[in-house]
Amino acid sequence: MDYFIIASLTIAGLYFHWWLYVRIKRWADRDLALSLAGSDVGKKDYMLKCLAEARARKVKRAELQRWLERAAADYRAP
Numbered sequence: 001m002d003y004f005i006i007a008s009l010t011i012a013g014l015y016f017h018w019w020l021y022v023r024i025k026r027w028a029d030r031d032l033a034l035s036l037a038g039s040d041v042g043k044k045d046y047m048l049k050c051l052a053e054a055r056a057r058k059v060k061r062a063e064l065q066r067w068l069e070r071a072a073a074d075y076r077a078p
Contacts, residue, residue, distance in 0.1 A: 025061075032065060036072040043075050 033051040037043040050071040059067050 029061075029064060033068055036068055040077070042077060043072070046075050047072060 029051060030048070033047040034044055037047040047068065050068060054064060054067055054071075
């Protein structure tokens with residue numbers, strides 16, 4: 001019974017750390033996209049859409065900043 005408790009708590013702890021790691025990565029990516037947008041509300045929405053597109057295209061994390069910078073440069077205000 002003791003081993004079951006230890007195993008279940010270890011698994012729960014590992015899952016929590018994985019979940020937290022994923023959330024922090026998402027927050028950092030979102031913060032990057034919003035920082036490239038500046039204070040323009042329309043550009044913020046555009047950059048969040050570009051971030052979603054980058055995730056859908058499975059852009060690697062190492063390439064994400066350059067990808068978002070190109071998207072920010074391509075932005076045209078309506």
